[in-house]
Amino acid sequence: MSHISPVLWQFLVNWLKHFAIFPPEASTIAPYADALYFALVGMTIVGMLLVGTMVTFFAIRYRKSNHPQAIQMEGSTLLEATWTLIPLGIFLVFFVWGAILYFRIFNPPANSMQVYVVGKQWMWKAEHPGGQHEINALHIPVGIPVQVTLISQDVFHSFSIPAFRVKREAIPGRYTTVYFEATTPGKYHLFCTQYCGTDHSAMIGWIYAMRPDDYRKWAAGNTSGASLAQNGERLFAVMGCNACHAGNSQARGPNLYGLYNSRIRMTDGTTMIANDAYLREKILNPSLHVPAGYVPIMPTYQGQISEEGLIDLVEYIKSLDSNYRLTQMMNKSELNSAQPAPIGGANQGPGAAPLPGATKP
Amino acid sequence: MSSTIISLPDQTTARLPRKSYLNQEYGLKSWLLTGDHKRIAILYLISITFFFIIGGILAGLIRMELLTPAADLMATDTYNKVFSMHGIIMIFLFLVPSVPATIGNFLIPLMVGARDLAFPKINLLSWYLYVIGGIFILAAMVLGGVDTGWTFTTPLSTHYLNTHVVTAAMGIFIAGFASIFTGLNFIVTVHRMRCPGMTWFRLPLFVWGHYATSIIMILGTPVLAITLVLVAMERLFDIGVFDPTKGGDPLLFQHLFWFYSHPAVYIMILPGMAVISEVISTFSRKRVFGYTAVAFSSVAIAVFGFLVWEHHMFIMGVSQYSALVFSLLTMLVAVPSAIKIFNWAMTMYQGSITFETPMLYAFGFFGLFTIGGLTGVFLATMGMDIHLTETYFVVAHFHFVMVGGMLMAYLAGIHFWWPKMTGRMYPEAISKLAAVVTFIGFIVTFFPQFLLGYLGMPRRYAAYPADFQVLNVFSTAGASILGIGYLLPLFYLPWSLIYGKIAGDNPWQATGLEWQIQSPPLTENFVEIPIMDHEAYDYEWLANKTQHEVQTVG
Ligand code: HEM
Ligand SMILES: [Cu+2]
Ligand SMILES: [Cu+2]
Numbered sequence: 001m002s003h004i005s006p007v008l009w010q011f012l013v014n015w016l017k018h019f020a021i022f023p024p025e026a027s028t029i030a031p032y033a034d035a036l037y038f039a040l041v042g043m044t045i046v047g048m049l050l051v052g053t054m055v056t057f058f059a060i061r062y063r064k065s066n067h068p069q070a071i072q073m074e075g076s077t078l079l080e081a082t083w084t085l086i087p088l089g090i091f092l093v094f095f096v097w098g099a100i101l102y103f104r105i106f107n108p109p110a111n112s113m114q115v116y117v118v119g120k121q122w123m124w125k126a127e128h129p130g131g132q133h134e135i136n137a138l139h140i141p142v143g144i145p146v147q148v149t150l151i152s153q154d155v156f157h158s159f160s161i162p163a164f165r166v167k168r169e170a171i172p173g174r175y176t177t178v179y180f181e182a183t184t185p186g187k188y189h190l191f192c193t194q195y196c197g198t199d200h201s202a203m204i205g206w207i208y209a210m211r212p213d214d215y216r217k218w219a220a221g222n223t224s225g226a227s228l229a230q231n232g233e234r235l236f237a238v239m240g241c242n243a244c245h246a247g248n249s250q251a252r253g254p255n256l257y258g259l260y261n262s263r264i265r266m267t268d269g270t271t272m273i274a275n276d277a278y279l280r281e282k283i284l285n286p287s288l289h290v291p292a293g294y295v296p297i298m299p300t301y302q303g304q305i306s307e308e309g310l311i312d313l314v315e316y317i318k319s320l321d322s323n324y325r326l327t328q329m330m331n332k333s334e335l336n337s338a339q340p341a342p343i344g345g346a347n348q349g350p351g352a353a354p355l356p357g358a359t360k361p
Numbered sequence: 362m363s364s365t366i367i368s369l370p371d372q373t374t375a376r377l378p379r380k381s382y383l384n385q386e387y388g389l390k391s392w393l394l395t396g397d398h399k400r401i402a403i404l405y406l407i408s409i410t411f412f413f414i415i416g417g418i419l420a421g422l423i424r425m426e427l428l429t430p431a432a433d434l435m436a437t438d439t440y441n442k443v444f445s446m447h448g449i450i451m452i453f454l455f456l457v458p459s460v461p462a463t464i465g466n467f468l469i470p471l472m473v474g475a476r477d478l479a480f481p482k483i484n485l486l487s488w489y490l491y492v493i494g495g496i497f498i499l500a501a502m503v504l505g506g507v508d509t510g511w512t513f514t515t516p517l518s519t520h521y522l523n524t525h526v527v528t529a530a531m532g533i534f535i536a537g538f539a540s541i542f543t544g545l546n547f548i549v550t551v552h553r554m555r556c557p558g559m560t561w562f563r564l565p566l567f568v569w570g571h572y573a574t575s576i577i578m579i580l581g582t583p584v585l586a587i588t589l590v591l592v593a594m595e596r597l598f599d600i601g602v603f604d605p606t607k608g609g610d611p612l613l614f615q616h617l618f619w620f621y622s623h624p625a626v627y628i629m630i631l632p633g634m635a636v637i638s639e640v641i642s643t644f645s646r647k648r649v650f651g652y653t654a655v656a657f658s659s660v661a662i663a664v665f666g667f668l669v670w671e672h673h674m675f676i677m678g679v680s681q682y683s684a685l686v687f688s689l690l691t692m693l694v695a696v697p698s699a700i701k702i703f704n705w706a707m708t709m710y711q712g713s714i715t716f717e718t719p720m721l722y723a724f725g726f727f728g729l730f731t732i733g734g735l736t737g738v739f740l741a742t743m744g745m746d747i748h749l750t751e752t753y754f755v756v757a758h759f760h761f762v763m764v765g766g767m768l769m770a771y772l773a774g775i776h777f778w779w780p781k782m783t784g785r786m787y788p789e790a791i792s793k794l795a796a797v798v799t800f801i802g803f804i805v806t807f808f809p810q811f812l813l814g815y816l817g818m819p820r821r822y823a824a825y826p827a828d829f830q831v832l833n834v835f836s837t838a839g840a841s842i843l844g845i846g847y848l849l850p851l852f853y854l855p856w857s858l859i860y861g862k863i864a865g866d867n868p869w870q871a872t873g874l875e876w877q878i879q880s881p882p883l884t885e886n887f888v889e890i891p892i893m894d895h896e897a898y899d900y901e902w903l904a905n906k907t908q909h910e911v912q913t914v915g
Contacts, residue, residue: 010429011834020828023816036745037815044735051702051731055724058709062645063716065364070713070900075651075704083703084696091692094742099685101744106681121521155517156611158676158751162817165748169677171612172516173605176678189826193751193819195510197521198438201822285608302606 026188026209027164028181032101034165039097043090105166108179112147115140116228116311119150119157119170122199124190127308129315131227132219136205138190139222141215142182149276150176153307158194161207169194175277182209232316235309239301253298254291260321265292279314366644366715366870369786375863377784381881396481397884402467403782404488405458410851412454412495417847419447424806424840427833432823440823441508442524446498448511453533454495456763457625460632461578462491462543464774465571467782469547471875471882472565474556474891479549480542487542494536501525501532510821512622513588515603515614519595527596530589537582537589540628544578547571556874558893562656565873565897566649569656570635573663577624577631580667585621588614615677619670627666629763630730631659633770634701637723640773641705643871644720645712648898651704658697665694675746684743691741698734702727717869718789721796722773729765729803733758736811754814760807769799772850779854780868784881785861788853795853799846805839872903 025031061067115138116127126134140146150159152170159178160167163186168178192203210218226234236242244253259274267290272278281288283305286298305313369375382399385391392400422443426434435443466484470477478484501507507529509518518526551564551572592614594600601607603614642649649655671679671687705727714720736758740746749755779787809832818829825833867876874891875882895902 006429011830019831020816021812021832033744033748036742037739037748040735040739040742040745043738044732047735048728048731051706051727054706055709055727058706058712059714059716059724062709062712062714063364064366064713067711067713070646071711072648072900073650073711074648075654079703079707080651080654080700084700087699088693088696091695091738091741092689094738095689095692098742098744098746099688101742102675102684102688102747103681105744105747155521156514156677160751160817160819162748162752167676167747167750171678173611174678189817191817191819195441195512195514195517195821197508197517198441200441201432201437201819201824204826284606 024163026184030165108147112145118307119152122203131224132222139208141212142209145181147179156194157192160191160193163188228315229319232312257320260318370865378879382884385884398478405462416450424837430827437823442506456629459771475554478546487539491539494532497532501529527593534589540578541582544575547575566638567635570631573659574631576663581621581624588617619673623670624666633767636770636774640719640723642898645709647712650707658700661697688743718792719773719777725800726769733761752814753810753818757807757810780864781880787857795849802843809835
């Protein structure tokens with residue numbers, strides 16, 4: 001049969017086998033997104049019915065053979081007000097609803113597990129703090145909020161997981177974040193949705209949502225041996241950062257302990273939060289924002305370090321902050337709580353991913 | 362008998378007028394150097410049809426590639442070039458000039474009672490710029506293509522592609538000036554050249570729609586021009602405005618581009634809405650319901666359309682609070698469109714409705730634009746947009762508004778004013794068929810794309826996972842029906858130039874000034890500048906006038 005028309009044949013087989021019309025619902029966000037979607041579909045149907053009935057009814061009732069003479073009339077302010085205010089009201093409801101969902105998707109809970117993803121033409125490189133590196137795949141545990149920090153090393157890409165109803169642009173030179181919490185273990189599509197050149201449509205991969213213990217096993221079996229922070233620590237020495245950031249009183253640069261997420265006063269009087277973006281910017285473009293009390297002598301590392309290297313350094317500086325270390329540890333312990341709890345509440349199960357390196361420089 | 366309003370002169374005795382703008386002068390030169398807005402409109406009509414055919418063939422190639430999940434018909438690079446050229450040609454060389462430069466050019470002077478546009482030479486220059494722009498874009502295509510997408514996203518377009526980006530950008534830059542000049546001409550004409558008695562609120566809504574469009578053309582297009590120049594400079598001289606390693610900002614491009622391109626979507630719909638107002642009124646024999654509301658909603662769309670561009674960037678790391686503001690403003694801009702829909706529907710109430718081809722296209726517009734507009738609200742809803750943006754849902758949305766809305770309106774307008782432009786009627790039966798085929802083909806092509814979008818199928822993919830195939834096959838099948846719907850007029854309209862029935866001055870018994878003069882009109886439009894002594898869409902005035910003529914003649 002199949003020689004008659006391969007396309008027709010494929011079509012029939014596909015039709016019978018998997019006729020997808022609705023994506024799987026596999027994250028905590030998905031039901032919220034779908035509820036909003038169906039409400040919007042409802043609005044569209046009502047709107048169509050309304051306009052459709054009006055037009056059809058008038059077309060039949062007032063067709064020329066039935067109603068030979070038109071009756072002229074002026075507009076009506078009351079009617080104008082009605083069909084201005086009612087759609088406006090409905091649209092505003094959706095505005096609020098959509099805004100709530102948006103803020104929910106883009107503002108992760110504080111205890112989220114961190115993952116970094118670097119987009120490049122045409123692949124996704126994912127890095128877990130524990131030192132697991134993957135390409136065009138991302139393994140994550142279900143039931144734990146995961147925050148993905150994205151960046152692109154070339155053009156715009158976009159990180160889309162339809163089954164989770166989330167998507168975020170990966171932009172060159174700037175961190176963006178997205179968060180999700182998977183609910184159902186399984187294998188889901190990962191797409192690049194921002195057109196990025198030749199193999200845009202091949203920049204796809206899989207998200208593997210796993211039960212926490214499976215994830216732990218996977219993490220233990222796939223670690224590169226050094227956590228991101230440990231890599232960062234090594235880089236910190238190799239690139240000579242510790243020459244100025246030794247953390248003692250003679251050092252020419254500020255102490256980086258506890259820096260992450262703290263509020264910093266700048267020479268120009270403004271204050272900034274030392275988030276991931278700030279740390280990255282500091283390494284590439286140190287003279288842009290100078291903390292109060294320092295001379296801008298830090299050299300720029302623009303062009304000398306890859307996005308992955310920057311992530312390692314950022315992760316290292318983050319690990320110097322005890323708060324950050326704690327939340328990540330809590331996460332690991334949540335992971336372990338899926339296991340029979342080890343005696344004494346030790347938070348490192350036998351196969352757990354290594355903790356972010358916290359050794360002193 | 363009473364199911365039509367077409368009233369043609371007795372075909373056995375009827376003749377085309379002895380003198381008209383078409384036979385005033387002969388020869389290619391008389392066309393290429395003309396200052397007559399009607400001839401320029403015809404030049405535009407021919408050139409945009411040419412580009413529409415090219416864009417349409419490219420669309421066919423896209424749909425063919427997407428018949429199967431693998432990228433097997435063409436290489437991915439080729440596919441990227443095909444959809445880029447399709448978008449660039451359809452948007453900049455077809456949709457933007459479609460109604461304003463052809464129907465608008467032809468009618469604005471007639472409707473305001475003037476002998477020509479304010480600046481006939483600038484009008485001609487506009488057409489030349491359009492053609493030169495078109496040649497640049499064709500050159501880019503023939504020399505090897507462009508694969509930036511119509512959106513020219515940096516830094517992809519500036520540093521990562523070695524195709525003819527600058528050539529294509531220059532083409533759009535030049536064609537942009539054509540659009541600026543058209544807008545300029547319309548604004549000045551509407552302000553300065555209305556005939557005695559033609560107050561602002563006696564203008565046909567067609568003119569209001571074009572006035573609003575012209576505002577956008579004049580204020581928006583220069584920003585596009587600057588953006589494209591920056592892209593070219595970045596490519597050629599590496600100036601770094603969009604390059605983060607040089608202190609530039611890649612998001613700046615997005616802001617600049619959408620600052621034009623969102624308002625530009627209204628350039629691509631307001632003139633269509635303008636056509637619909639005329640058509641609905643004529644075939645319902647009624648004054649447009651809520652004239653002022655419809656007029657002001659056009660202006661509101663034009664003005665507020667400038668304040669919503671960031672809804673194209675909700676997931677691009679813009680400040681969440683600014684996204685909030687832009688989402689709210691987008692919701693507000695959707696309201697004037699709703700107002701228009703309801704006013705048109707109410708225009709039919711207590712009318713005396715007939716179903717000639719332009720009216721069928723207008724019905725098509727109604728259905729498709731309503732869906733298109735409402736799905737715009739999905740995308741304006743921030744949390745929903747995260748899932749839908751950059752997928753086929755967006756593709757379906759904008760095809761519903763641009764193809765389902767604007768192209769339907771354009772075809773409604775072409776059929777409606779065909780007798781005025783050519784003096785002859787198009788064949789009614791086959792054109793009705795074309796309208797219905799187009800509508801069905803459209804639904805089958807683009808409705809499945811909403812489902813694909815919600816499934817998550819990204820746009821601009823040459824290959825896709827196999828589970829998306831069924832819906833894609835539907836879409837391609839629909840596209841072939843749609844193609845037939847568009848091919849039909851390409852045959853019967855030229856046919857009618859010779860074999861069509863003689864239309865007479867006012868085959869639709871419409872009220873506009875353009876219908877009170879001979880078809881095709883004289884070069885100077887009016888023998889004597891008319892005096893407007895009644896409101897727009899005054900069917901009683903028309904009835905009295907016709908009666909009066911019968912009395913004086915008979
Ligand atoms: C009636 C109210 C409308 C609303 C609320 C609306 C809303 C939107 C939104 C929010 C987007 C961004 C989607 C995204 O990229 O995620 C969008 C995209 C788009 N809209 Fe609309 N829209 C409306 C009408 C129109 C009209 C009338 C047109 C054109 C005639 C149009 C053409 C487009 C185009 C071309 C795009 C996609 C551009 C691209 O990314 O290539 N829209 N619309
Ligand atoms: Cu991509
Ligand atoms: Cu827009």
